[in-house]
Amino acid sequence: MKNIHLQETFRPAPSTNDIGKPDAALNLYDQAASIVPMGAFSCDLASERLSWTGGVLDIFGLSSEHTPERQATVEMYTEASREALSRKRSHAIASRSGFSLDASIIRPDGAERWIRINAAVRSVNGRATTLYGMKQDITEDRARWETLRAQAECDPLTGVANRLRFQRFLERPNDEPVLERIGALILFDLDGFKQINDRWGHAAGDACLVAFGDRLKTAFPQARLVSRIGGDEFAVLLPPLGAQGKAERAVRWITRSLLGPVKWNGERLPISASLGMAFASEHTEFNPQALFVTADRALYEAKKGRSTISDCA
Template sequence: MNTLELYDQAASLAAMGAWSCDLESERLTWTGGVFKLFGLSVEQPLERQSIVELYSEQSRELLERKRSHAIETGGAFSLDANIVRPDGEERWIRINAATRSSGGRARTLYGMKQDITEDHTRWEALRAMAELDPLTGVGNRARFQRFLDQPDEPTQDDVGALILFDMDEFKRLNDWWGHSAGDACLAAFGERLRNAFPEAQLISRIGGDEFAVLLPSGKTRRDTEMEVGMRIGSLRSPILYNGNLLPIDVSVGLAFVSKDTELNPKLLFEAADRALYDAKRNTSKFLVCS
């Protein structure tokens, strides 16, 4: 057994393999471990376009962007990507890539691909636990902060508007009925938000009695304003607690992502927060940032 055969067999055991792509012809070369990772037969002809189609849309966009940059600069990149194999099984892979150049031009892209599905699943479960508000069942401030700090998640095209909710007179409710009653109201309000906005990209409790709802794009401003206004009524109805109806009222601030500029999550949050502040001083208690 030669060195290459030994490497290929050992890499296959570790669910990894080597690959290369001739950039002029786009011809792919894989070791057996990569075929196994993608659920393909080693006899199957490799066409890059059909392989790229196995990547999820978001992973495919990231791959093409990083690949193009590496080719242009003669550099390297790494990427954790999501694929769906021909048998329907979803996997996560880690790609490490580098370029080989001659004459000042990148000629070959090559590297390693490794199956990281189990590690990714464990990590996502831990992150979900760390980013979940245990009282309300929605995301916590850390989860919302990740949106503020990483605008690519969700992607810009997915974000249409941000709604901020503030429960009015919540301190008085706690003082009058007790903190257990306050917790019951928060839990019920979190559930109501999930029911009222099933299409939301993200629902988070971002403060003691303040919540954020991130809506997807695709609807007009007018339609979104009308739908939000109609759903507020169900959020404000009293909550039954130990045989008593506890009053719930909220102020609401709504801000939209501008179609003319790139998404800036922090500016979007500031706009919604201004609308919320104005709403708390307004009898309608629902204002849209102009």
């Protein structure tokens, strides 16, 4: 495969182990690259001119006949990955250091690929001049990892996310871009759940949990996350909803669809629930833990005052 502006930087220096062949190390690299989809890149920071080897061009689905333009290739990154790349790249250039990033791109043919970027900055007289490194296609590895993670983060009874998945949200750094797309957190607690278990048995209680999880997914299709975080407790993360008062009324109206008896073995099992809501502030830095504490306090007050969602029928 033809390389575009392949710089001498990427050629490993011949060593005494090269058995007398000056290009043996480079040939070894080419052979390895044919097994693992990867390639080298560099970017001149003054002109933003890119230099890519054929392996990187293949990953991005681009032809070797044209020199890639940085702005066009940046647009191939998905929004979240583009934000992360911009943040890490800027920091590396400013500190004349390096960074690693797993990022998602959409190729011209519409295929989504995951790549791993390992980059470093070359500087001259204290001024960053070049960003260079390696890019590797990790799409298959990522798919396997996501499958395993989904299994580990799924509640086996209800099919929604489990507490482990919700905990990952709580532990996100406050400045992570994805958190800007969180508008509200709703916590639900089923009322009288112990009585259902005591009267009809745990299988009946399980049926109620499964039904409630299904109803949450149906009622909030736009949810960023629906999770079972305790025995009879659920959490729903929503995107920004607009004006808080209007959003709260809309949410309370929607939650009526969560109620109604659950049919089980000829019985009609009653479901009622308390809820606590918390909205992300537009004026302060987003804090997942603070959002959870606020919603949990609201849930506690609702249960203490028996302010529940009830079936109007």
